[in-house]
Amino acid sequence: MWQFNELMHPMAEEFRISLGEGNTPLVKSKAIGPAMGLKNLYFKLENLNPSGSYKDRFAAAFIAHMKSRGQHLCIATSSGNTGAALSAYCAAAGMHCVLIIVDGAPVPKIRQMQLYGAHTIMVEGFGKNTEVTNAVFGQLDVLTQSLGIPLPVSAFVYCPEGMQGVQTIMYELMQAMDVDHVFSPAGGGGLTLALARGANIFAEKNEVQKKPSVHCVQPEGNDTIASSLRNGSQHAADIPGATTKISGLQVPNILDGNEVIMECRALGGNGYTVTDKIVFELQKKLAQQEGIFSEPAGAVALAGLAAAVDLNEVNPEDNIVCLITGSGFKDMLSVETHFGLPTIATISANEMKAAIEKIQS
Numbered sequence: 001m002w003q004f005n006e007l008m009h010p011m012a013e014e015f016r017i018s019l020g021e022g023n024t025p026l027v028k029s030k031a032i033g034p035a036m037g038l039k040n041l042y043f044k045l046e047n048l049n050p051s052g053s054y055k056d057r058f059a060a061a062f063i064a065h066m067k068s069r070g071q072h073l074c075i076a077t078s079s080g081n082t083g084a085a086l087s088a089y090c091a092a093a094g095m096h097c098v099l100i101i102v103d104g105a106p107v108p109k110i111r112q113m114q115l116y117g118a119h120t121i122m123v124e125g126f127g128k129n130t131e132v133t134n135a136v137f138g139q140l141d142v143l144t145q146s147l148g149i150p151l152p153v154s155a156f157v158y159c160p161e162g163m164q165g166v167q168t169i170m171y172e173l174m175q176a177m178d179v180d181h182v183f184s185p186a187g188g189g190g191l192t193l194a195l196a197r198g199a200n201i202f203a204e205k206n207e208v209q210k211k212p213s214v215h216c217v218q219p220e221g222n223d224t225i226a227s228s229l230r231n232g233s234q235h236a237a238d239i240p241g242a243t244t245k246i247s248g249l250q251v252p253n254i255l256d257g258n259e260v261i262m263e264c265r266a267l268g269g270n271g272y273t274v275t276d277k278i279v280f281e282l283q284k285k286l287a288q289q290e291g292i293f294s295e296p297a298g299a300v301a302l303a304g305l306a307a308a309v310d311l312n313e314v315n316p317e318d319n320i321v322c323l324i325t326g327s328g329f330k331d332m333l334s335v336e337t338h339f340g341l342p343t344i345a346t347i348s349a350n351e352m353k354a355a356i357e358k359i360q361s
């Protein structure tokens with residue numbers, strides 16, 4: 001990630017903390033793309049970052065920034081992945097980490113934070129209810145300001161220093177190939193905005209004329225940005241509460257929504273809303289037809305692409321990238337509950353041959 005140092009805030013080498021984040025694989029679809037009639041569909045495997053999501057790029061940039069300012073305490077909010085990433089990089093940097101967790105965040109994400117040594121506090125209604133969520137952010141704003149430390153919410157409105165790291169996803173894509181479309185899952189919209197800004201910065205610094213269209217995909221149950229982007233509105237809409245079950249995308253408040261609408265639109269991007277049901281179906285297809293173990297949020301971009309194909313908004317020859325933003329290991333409860341997987345039963349060694357024969361028949 002730090003290879004793009006000159007495209008980010010200048011950072012002295014001694015502070016550039018790394019656990020091997022970034023430079024993630026870009027793999028061509030073997031089955032899903034061809035079945036959709038697409039010749040050039042690629043998946044960017046952000047699930048392969050050190051703590052299992054793209055948020056490692058945010059955490060690496062943010063913790064480097066804190067280190068460069070001599071700070072030793074990180075207080076943050078998280079729906080899971082930001083917290084896991086921050087706790088990993090705090091552990092590596094020898095910093096303390098306190099995390100305020102969204103109500104109902106998946107247990108594996110919380111356990112991951114705890115094992116890295118972070119303190120976790122889950123607040124009832126946080127992330128589900130707009131009033132509670134605003135109250136949490138309000139209190140944390142006051143607290144962190146009194147302590148003289150930044151509040152690392154992964155959105156430009158709170159933390160541009162960290163989001164600079166996320167922009168590197170787009171630098172890698174534009175360095176690798178001539179991309180026509182990038183589909184991005186959105187909660188508060190920070191990731192999608194980082195892609196759009198990354199495209200503009202990379203194009204300007206490298207004198208590239210063509211920039212990819214960045215599309216914003218949201219679950220119907222957290223449609224703060226996508227419909228506004230599609231219907232020509234300039235404003236994101238906050239909603240009373242997120243009803244989607246997709247962890248990471250339950251952000252009923254406006255964070256970077258207005259800027260996403262403006263900057264994606266300028267790049268020719270559009271908004272797509274998708275049902276949770278189609279997201280889970282595509283999570284399963286990614287695993288069974290591509291060998292990609294994604295968390296539900298990581299399958300949302302692909303669900304948006306499926307909608308774009310139905311609407312004839314992409315061409316069969318286009319170079320299309322769907323971000324796979326987090327690992328399936330992050331949300332094993334959804335794996336347990338949504339796919340009707342067989343029970344794990346023990347049999348004797350004598351019964352094994354018959355069991356294999358039954359599968360073969």
Ligand SMILES: Cc1ncc(COP(=O)(O)O)c(C=O)c1O
Nearest residue numbers: 186187188189190191248325326
């Ligand atoms: C796996 C995953 N994908 C996508 C997102 C969406 O990011 P944003 O809130 O910046 O839109 C998140 C946010 O937590 C996430 O954890």
